[in-house]
Amino acid sequence: MPRWSRDQVLALAPDARSVAAARRLARPGTWSGLGSTDSLVWGRCQGSGKDPYQVTVDLSEPAFRCSCPSRKQPCKHGLALLLLWFEGDGSLDGVADAPGWAAPPIPRPERGARRAADGAAVADPEAQARRRAERLELMDRGLDDLERWLFDLVRGGLAAARAQPYAFWDTAAARLVDAQLPGLAERVRAAATLVAGPAGVATGGAAWAHDLLDELGLWWLAVRGWRRRDDLDEATAANLRVVLGWPRASEEVLAGPHVADRWHIVGLREDGDDRLRSQRTWLWGEATGGLHVLLDFAAAGQALRLAHVLGSVIDADLALYPGSHPRRAMVVGVPRTIEAGGHLPPGTPVEGALETLADAVATNPFCPRVPVSLAGVRVTGAARGSVVVDDGGCALPLRQTEDRWRLLALTAGRPVDLFGEWDGRHLHLCTVASENGLVGL
Amino acid sequence: MSANGPVAGAATSAEDELVAAALLGVGRRPYDATHLASVAGLGLARPEARILAAAAVLGAGRRVGRRADRFEGAIDEAPPEDLAAAPEAAVQLLELLVGGQVPLSGVMGGGGEGDLVGHWLTACAAAGRRLPPPLLLPILDAATRRTVLRPPTLRALGRRGAWLAAMNPTWAWAATDADADTDGQHGDDVEARWATAPRPVRLALLASLRAQAPDQARTLLATTWPRETAADRAALVEALRTGLSDDDEPFLEAALDDRAAAVRTAAAGLLDSLPRSRRGARMAVRLAPLVHLDRRRLRDDHLDVDLPGGPDAAARRDGLAAGAKGVVRLEQLVGATPLTWWEQEFDQSPAEALRLAGASTVANALNRGFLAALRAQHDPRWAAAHVAEHGNPMALAVLDAPTAARLALPLLQARATPGPGGLGSGVGVNRAALQHLLGAVAGPWNDLFATAVIDVLRRIAGVDPTVVVPLGPVLAARLPPSTAAHVEGWAAAITTLGPAGDTVRSIHHTLTLRRAIDEAFHDQP
Numbered sequence: 001m002p003r004w005s006r007d008q009v010l011a012l013a014p015d016a017r018s019v020a021a022a023r024r025l026a027r028p029g030t031w032s033g034l035g036s037t038d039s040l041v042w043g044r045c046q047g048s049g050k051d052p053y054q055v056t057v058d059l060s061e062p063a064f065r066c067s068c069p070s071r072k073q074p075c076k077h078g079l080a081l082l083l084l085w086f087e088g089d090g091s092l093d094g095v096a097d098a099p100g101w102a103a104p105p106i107p108r109p110e111r112g113a114r115r116a117a118d119g120a121a122v123a124d125p126e127a128q129a130r131r132r133a134e135r136l137e138l139m140d141r142g143l144d145d146l147e148r149w150l151f152d153l154v155r156g157g158l159a160a161a162r163a164q165p166y167a168f169w170d171t172a173a174a175r176l177v178d179a180q181l182p183g184l185a186e187r188v189r190a191a192a193t194l195v196a197g198p199a200g201v202a203t204g205g206a207a208w209a210h211d212l213l214d215e216l217g218l219w220w221l222a223v224r225g226w227r228r229r230d231d232l233d234e235a236t237a238a239n240l241r242v243v244l245g246w247p248r249a250s251e252e253v254l255a256g257p258h259v260a261d262r263w264h265i266v267g268l269r270e271d272g273d274d275r276l277r278s279q280r281t282w283l284w285g286e287a288t289g290g291l292h293v294l295l296d297f298a299a300a301g302q303a304l305r306l307a308h309v310l311g312s313v314i315d316a317d318l319a320l321y322p323g324s325h326p327r328r329a330m331v332v333g334v335p336r337t338i339e340a341g342g343h344l345p346p347g348t349p350v351e352g353a354l355e356t357l358a359d360a361v362a363t364n365p366f367c368p369r370v371p372v373s374l375a376g377v378r379v380t381g382a383a384r385g386s387v388v389v390d391d392g393g394c395a396l397p398l399r400q401t402e403d404r405w406r407l408l409a410l411t412a413g414r415p416v417d418l419f420g421e422w423d424g425r426h427l428h429l430c431t432v433a434s435e436n437g438l439v440g441l
Numbered sequence: 442m443s444a445n446g447p448v449a450g451a452a453t454s455a456e457d458e459l460v461a462a463a464l465l466g467v468g469r470r471p472y473d474a475t476h477l478a479s480v481a482g483l484g485l486a487r488p489e490a491r492i493l494a495a496a497a498v499l500g501a502g503r504r505v506g507r508r509a510d511r512f513e514g515a516i517d518e519a520p521p522e523d524l525a526a527a528p529e530a531a532v533q534l535l536e537l538l539v540g541g542q543v544p545l546s547g548v549m550g551g552g553g554e555g556d557l558v559g560h561w562l563t564a565c566a567a568a569g570r571r572l573p574p575p576l577l578l579p580i581l582d583a584a585t586r587r588t589v590l591r592p593p594t595l596r597a598l599g600r601r602g603a604w605l606a607a608m609n610p611t612w613a614w615a616a617t618d619a620d621a622d623t624d625g626q627h628g629d630d631v632e633a634r635w636a637t638a639p640r641p642v643r644l645a646l647l648a649s650l651r652a653q654a655p656d657q658a659r660t661l662l663a664t665t666w667p668r669e670t671a672a673d674r675a676a677l678v679e680a681l682r683t684g685l686s687d688d689d690e691p692f693l694e695a696a697l698d699d700r701a702a703a704v705r706t707a708a709a710g711l712l713d714s715l716p717r718s719r720r721g722a723r724m725a726v727r728l729a730p731l732v733h734l735d736r737r738r739l740r741d742d743h744l745d746v747d748l749p750g751g752p753d754a755a756a757r758r759d760g761l762a763a764g765a766k767g768v769v770r771l772e773q774l775v776g777a778t779p780l781t782w783w784e785q786e787f788d789q790s791p792a793e794a795l796r797l798a799g800a801s802t803v804a805n806a807l808n809r810g811f812l813a814a815l816r817a818q819h820d821p822r823w824a825a826a827h828v829a830e831h832g833n834p835m836a837l838a839v840l841d842a843p844t845a846a847r848l849a850l851p852l853l854q855a856r857a858t859p860g861p862g863g864l865g866s867g868v869g870v871n872r873a874a875l876q877h878l879l880g881a882v883a884g885p886w887n888d889l890f891a892t893a894v895i896d897v898l899r900r901i902a903g904v905d906p907t908v909v910v911p912l913g914p915v916l917a918a919r920l921p922p923s924t925a926a927h928v929e930g931w932a933a934a935i936t937t938l939g940p941a942g943d944t945v946r947s948i949h950h951t952l953t954l955r956r957a958i959d960e961a962f963h964d965q966p
Binding site (some may be wrong): 101152217220351356361381408410414424434 | 448455459460463464465466467468469488489490492493494495496497498500501503504505506507508509510512513514516518519526560574575577578601602604605608609887
C-alpha cells in the first residue's frame with residue numbers, strides 16, 4: 001500500500017486543534033510498541049494517564065481505534081500515529097503480525113478481501129534483513145537488561161521485592177516492551193499481582209514466593225535460551241520465540257506444512273482481562289489424533305471472532321505454527337465441509353492428564369497448559385473445593401468459580417467425559433460430553 | 442520424563458534451601474545449590490545465576506512430578522428423575538427467553554403477571570415435565586431474584602434441581618427436603634419445632650399446616666396460645682385466614698376477649714368472613730331495630746334506616762368502634778351483618794335489597810357496608826347483584842372468572858358508547874376506571890370477553906390512541922393466545938409511530954410466544 005501524503009493525513013482531522021495536538025504527539029519518545037503491517041499501524045501513546053493509550057489505524061479504510069476517552073474521530077493519537085508513519089524513520093516497519101490489542105478496527109473478512117484485492121506488498125529483502133538485524137540487537141540488549149534486573153532482584157531477596165510498589169514491575173515491563181519482548185513484559189506485569197497475593201498456608205506461608213520463583217526461573221531460562229538460540233532445535237527455538245512475544249507472520253505459518261483431517265471442535269475457552277481477551281479453540285483430528293489450538297485476540301470493547309461452533313466437525317487443512325505440543329494452528333482458507341456430531345478425543349483417567357503435562361513440560365518448560373480429555377470422571381464437592389475424580393479415586397482440583405454449579409447441574413455427580421485445560425494447579429474445564437452432544441462450560 | 446521422575450524425590454529439601462535463600466537474597470545468604478546436582482553441575486560462577494537456575498529446574502520438576510490428589514470422601518449423586526424432561530421445542534423457547542434473545546418489554550418480563558418465564562414454568566409443571574439440566578442454573582437464579590417465579594419453579598425443578606439447590610445457600614428456598622412430608626411437618630417433631638422455632642419459621646409452619654390440615658394447625662396453636670406474646674398472638678390469628686372455616690369460630694370468639702387490642706381486631710376481622718358465627722347473629726340483632734321496610738301500596742317500597750347509637754360494652758367487644766360518627770357506625774354494622782339476614786328479614790332478593798338501600802337517605806353508608814360484607818363473606822349472588830345495580834366493577838373480584846367476564850362486558854361496552862362516562866362525553870376516557878374494570882376480571886379471559894375488550898379498546902383508541910399503554914401488562918397477561926390474530930390486526934391498523942403501537946405489538950408478541958409455549962408442551966412427545 002502506498003504511503004499517504006502528509007496533507008492526506010491532515011485532511012482526516014476533525015478540526016484544526018486536533019492537527020496541532022497531533023503534531024505535538026508525533027514524536028517517537030511519546031510512543032512505545034510501534035509496529036505496522038501492510039494494512040495496519042499501531043502503537044501505544046503515553047498520555048496524561050497511568051496506562052498508555054492503545055492506538056490502531058487500519059490504512060485500508062482508513063479506520064481509527066484508540067483507547068482514549070476522546071469522542072473525536074479520529075482522535076489526536078490516531079492522527080499522530082499516522083504522521084509518525086508518514087514521516088517514517090522505520091521504527092514502525094517490519095512487524096508482520098499485530099499484537100492482540102491492535103486488532104484491526106474493522107471486521108477481518110473485509111480486511112482480508114481488501115488486502116487480497118490490493119495485491120501483495122512488494123517486499124524489499126535488503127530492508128527486511130536490516131530491520132531484522134535491528135530487532136535482534138534490540139532484543140539482545142533487552143534480555144541482557146532483564147538478566148541484570150533479575151540478578152539484582154535475587155541478590156536483594158524476594159521479601160524485599162515483595163515490598164516494591166507496582167511501578168517496580170511495571171517499569172521493568174515497559175522496558176521489555178521497548179525491547180520488543182512483549183511476551184515477557186506481560187509476564188513481568190502479571191508478577192506484580194502474584195506477589196500481592198495472600199501468604200499461602202498450605203506451603204508454609206510463602207506460596208507467593210514459590211510462584212514468583214517459578215516465574216523468575218522461567219525468565220532467566222528465556223535469557224539463557226536466547227543466547228544459545230543458534231544451538232536450539234527448531235521446535236525449542238519456536239517455543240522460546242512465543243515466550244518472548246516475537247510474533248510470526250501468518251504468511252510464514254501458511255507457507256509451512258499443512259495437516260488435512262476432519263477436525264472436531266472439542267473445546268472453547270476465553271481468558272484475559274479488561275484490556276485484552278483471548279480465545280482458544282481446541283481441535284482434535286479424528287484421523288491424525290492431533291490436538292491443536294487456534295488463538296484469537298480482541299482488545300477491550302471488541303467482540304472476539306466466533307471462530308467455530310463447539311461440537312462441530314470441520315474438514316479442513318491446518319497450518320501448524322512451529323513449536324512443540326500443544327501446537328498453535330490456523331485454518332487454511334475455508335473448511336471444505338462443516339457438520340455436526342463432534343465428540344471428544346479418547347479419554348484417560350486423571351493420571352493421563354498429569355502425564356500429558358509432564359511430557360509437554362519436558363520438551364517445553366514454558367508450556368502453560370495442556371489439553372486433557374478425561375473419561376468417566378465425576379465432579380463433586382460443591383461446598384468446599386470442587387474436584388474431578390476418576391473411579392480410582394485420583395482427583396484434580398477445579399478452580400473455584402461459579403462454573404461448578406453448571407457442571408454439577410449437567411453431571412449430577414455421575415461419571416461423564418470431560419475436556420479441559422490442565423495447568424499443573426487447576427483443571428479449567430471447557431466441555432462436557434452429554435447425551436445431546438458436547439456442551440460448553 | 443515420567444510423573445515419578447528423579448527430581449521429585451529430591452525436591453523437598455532442595456526447595457526449602459532455595460526458598461530460604463531466595464527470600465533473604467543471595468547478597469545475604471549464599472546459595473550454592475548443594476542439594477541440586479543438576480544445577481551444581483552447570484558450573485555457574487555467580488550465586489544469582491545459580492539460584493535462578495535452581496528455580497527453573499525445581500519449577501519444571503514440580504510440574505512434571507505432580508501426583509494426583511486422593512479423593513476419599515463420598516461422592517454425592519443426584520437422585521434419579523421421576524419426570525420426563527420438557528420437550529425439545531419448549532426447551533428452545535425457554536433458552537430464548539432466559540438467554541435474552543427475545544427482547545422482553547415491560548409487559549412480558551420482570552416477574553409480573555404476564556411473565557413468560559413464569560408461564561413456561563407453569564405450563565411445564567402442568568404437563569408433568571421438568572426443566573432440563575442446562576436450564577436449572579438460569580432458572581434458579583431468575584427465581585432467586587424474582588420471587589413470583591418461585592412457586593412454578595419449585596414444581597418444574599425436578600429432583601436433580603432440588604439436589605443442586607440444597608448445595609448452594611443462595612438457592613435455599615428451592616431446596617425441598619424429600620423427607621419433609623413424612624417426618625418434617627406431620628410427624629412428632631412438628632410440636633417440638635412449633636414450640637422452639639423463631640417467629641418467622643413458626644408462622645410459615647402454621648401457614649403450611651393450615652393449608653393441609655386446618656384443624657390440626659389450630660389445635661397446635663391452642664397448645665401454646667396462653668404463652669404467646671401479644672404481638673405473636675395477633676400475627677398467629679391472622680395466619681388462620683388460610684383455610685378459615687366455621688370450625689374456627691369458637692377459637693376466634695374466645696379471642697374477642699383477648700387482652701391485646703390487636704388480637705381482638707384480628708379476630709373480629711376473621712369473624713366478618715364467617716356469617717354463621719355467633720358474632721354475626723349478634724350484629725343482626727343490633728341492626729334489626731334500626732331498619733324498617735315501609736311497604737306502600739301505590740308507590741315503591743321504602744327503606745327507613747336509623748343510625749345506631751354509641752356502642753355498648755358488648756358491641757365494642759365485637760369490634761364496633763366507639764367514637765365514630767353515626768353513618769360510619771351504620772356502615773360497620775352492615776359490613777359485619779350476615780347478608781342472608783336482609784333476605785330473610787324482608788323476603789327480598791339481593792337485587793331488590795340493594796335497590797331499596799340505594800333509594801334510602803343513607804344510601805352511601807349502606808352501599809359501603811354491603812360492599813364490605815359481600816367481599817368479606819365472599820357472596821357471589823350479592824356481588825353479581827351489586828355489579829348489575831351499580832354498574833361499576835367494585836364487586837367483580839368476588840366472582841368467578843366467567844361470571845365476572847359476563848357482567849363486566851356491558852360495563853366495558855358502555856365505556857366505548859357515546860354518553861356520560863363514555864366516549865364523547867367531553868371529559869376524555871377515564872383510564873383509571875378502565876384499568877380497574879379490566880383488572881377486576883381474573884385471567885385468562887374467555888374468547889367472548891377478550892374479543893370484546895379488543896374491540897372496545899380499538900374504538901376508544903380511535904379517539905385516544907395512548908389509552909392502551911397503561912393497560913399493556915394486564916392485556917398481555919390475561920388475553921388468551923387465541924386472540925393473537927385479533928391483536929395482530931389491531932397492531933397493523935396502528936400506522937403512527939409511538940408508544941401505542943409498541944404496546945400493541947409487544948402484546949401480540951407475548952401472545953404468540955405464550956401460544957408457542959402451550960403448543961410445545963401439548964403437541965410434542
